[in-house]
Amino acid sequence: MSHVSVSQHPGAFSVLMTSHKENEAWKEAAEAEDRNFRPTKANGGRRKAPFYKVMQGMPIAVDAFRYGLIPNVTAYFLTHAHSDHYTNLSANWKNGPIYCSEGTANLIVLMLGVDRKWVHPLPMNIATVLPDTGGVTCTPIEANHCPGSCLFLFEGPQTINAGDSAYKSLFIGSKRIFRYLHCGDFRASPQHVNHPAVKGKHLDHVYLDTTYLDPKYCFPPQRQVITACAELARRLVAGESLGDNGCKQGGRVDSWFTRVGKPKREDDNKSADKTLVVVGTYSIGKERIVKAIANALQTKVYSDPRKTAILRCQSDPELDALLTSDPLDAGIHLLPLGTIASDKLKIYLERWKGHYSKVIGFRPTGWTFSAPSGSETLPAIQSVISRSQAVSFTHASLNPMKSSTSTLQVYGVPYSEHSSFFELTCFALSLNWGRMIATVNVGSESSRGKMSKWVEKWDSERKKRGNGEVVRPRDPDYW
Ligand SMILES: [Zn+2]
CATH class of the missing domain: 3.40.50.12650 (Rossmann fold)
Known part of the structure; x- marks a missing residue:
């Protein structure tokens, strides 16, 4: 994702990560996901969390239970109760508070036996201040995936370089409010881009469910x-x-x-x-x-x-x-x-x-x-x-x-509960974003390269159309 690493926002804080740095961060992430990983004393007994699992400058991890206790993370989020998102989460969890929707909270207690004392259901569509995060708020938004699934909108200052990545943010301690939209797994809909917490706002990062980011994936609403x-x-x-x-x-x-x-x-x-x-x-x-x-x-x-x-x-x-x-x-x-x-x-x-x-x-x-x-x-x-x-x-x-x-x-x-390529396109054209970060199919450089081509296309197309102009939907619920 070369060009897209540079924010299109014309502010003083526009450059978030140079493309060279981002390429290095992806390489680092690929190493962290090595299939042959075995926990030893030398590696601290845990996998290192890739950079895109920890919100930049915030002590917040999303769908990152697989990595155990992540350095400086004080809030662990779960977007939904599908197994590839809660890997390693069990009755033994004791690494910190888990935030999710009420439905997801019920499911992880029932299916995994997670102790209720760690589980903090958040109200939907409302910005809740998260304790011990330097003042970050989270607004959960219905993801249109499985029951209980959420997009999380995080808003707040950058206060700490949490996580395992060697790449550090330059904005720690700045007064600027950063806004990240984490999509977990979702099926993009006009409801997302028209949501009052999102509409008309600049999103510094969008963490995108890129399961079907390829034009061959076309399926009906x-x-x-x-x-x-x-x-x-x-x-x-x-x-x-x-x-x-x-x-x-x-x-x-x-x-x-x-x-x-x-x-x-x-x-x-x-x-x-x-x-x-x-x-x-x-x-x-x-x-x-x-x-x-x-x-x-x-x-x-x-x-x-x-x-x-x-x-x-x-x-x-x-x-x-x-x-x-x-x-x-x-x-x-x-x-x-x-x-x-x-x-x-x-x-x-x-x-x-x-x-x-x-x-x-x-x-x-x-x-x-x-x-x-x-x-x-x-x-x-x-x-x-x-x-x-x-x-x-x-x-x-x-x-x-x-x-x-x-x-x-x-x-x-x-019937898909992930966005089609067309829907991802409409979603990306209808929002004002700085950086799009793929979270699925990111294991190989060639796959990342193909996806970044599309992100670049979306970027230039939305500039032609007017940044964040919503693509006209056929129905309030689908494009
Ligand atoms: Zn899922």
Whole structure:
């Protein structure tokens, strides 16, 4: 990330780190993440935290439990309860206070046994002063990732070079207020850039979830996908037509529930001929699809007791009201993602013989949508925006997998809880930032180089458009 290391902010404090220094810091970070690392006396028994895990000039670490007690860090933040973000966090934690959302706090106490005395849930959307940080405040903002996930906006002076990096900030002790937006994992939305704590402000650093920072990652807005799944489930269970797309599939889907010689009865769904909907989940996340399908089918949701306890951590009254411990009282069952395959679902359906005779499986996986063939690898920003906004996703866009039969249908769903490339682009163009710091796929120099090319493109494009001018969204919730 060469050019982007120099802040575009025209103030006296614009240069935060020279590009040479930043390259060195990335090399240092790569060494710290060495796979062959073994704790010894010589290395202090712990991995060194890469520079991007500790907020510059502040005693604050984010998603850095893996590194144990980090020098001079007095506040440990957790963006959300996915395992790659809380690595090493356990019942033995004693290195300092942990700040997170209320939902995440409940989850780490339940799943990891972290002692409550360390866990400090922060109120959402409000700037809270953090003790022992030299006056830094944190505003948690809903990340649009899994339940409880947050973006953290830190605002305050630089008071200390905390962490392990050899690269020191030049601004320790200055009166300037620095502003960092840490995105954890997120799905960028207009709500983020229009948030009152963010809108119109200069962000010195944005720590970006760069999981899909590549134009090949194009997938539809979550809300369209959720609505599509709910509508498809409703039509299939009701035996309604699926429209044009179903017919294009050789009429197979269309005729699935209306086979010849078996006219649909009024009480079909109350008899043993009922249809079970199963949704695959592997950790927290994807609950919004489940709620939408449950509402469309007017039915309850069953999951095993462990999963149910995890779902209840979210303190979501709408979800709580849908949950039942009786599998026969629920038209939707939540199963591990790996179970949503024809052979396994066949066995699962047999368990409910006499109650359910058909099953529809939804397999929401991160990225199952392929870019149109022949799409450019380096498209112009404006064409990325106009092309993405022209696409819409409906129930007719969902196709059953090849192995589907008359009683068993499996649908892959392009449901992502990370930003698409297009959404990252809109997010970056709509904010006023100094430095964009990638936090995912940063292990190799070539991957970092590819990403920094895009950050440079965003930077010049947003200057053309007017710094921080929000890209016009299709909906208040998505671009
Ligand atoms: Zn995550």
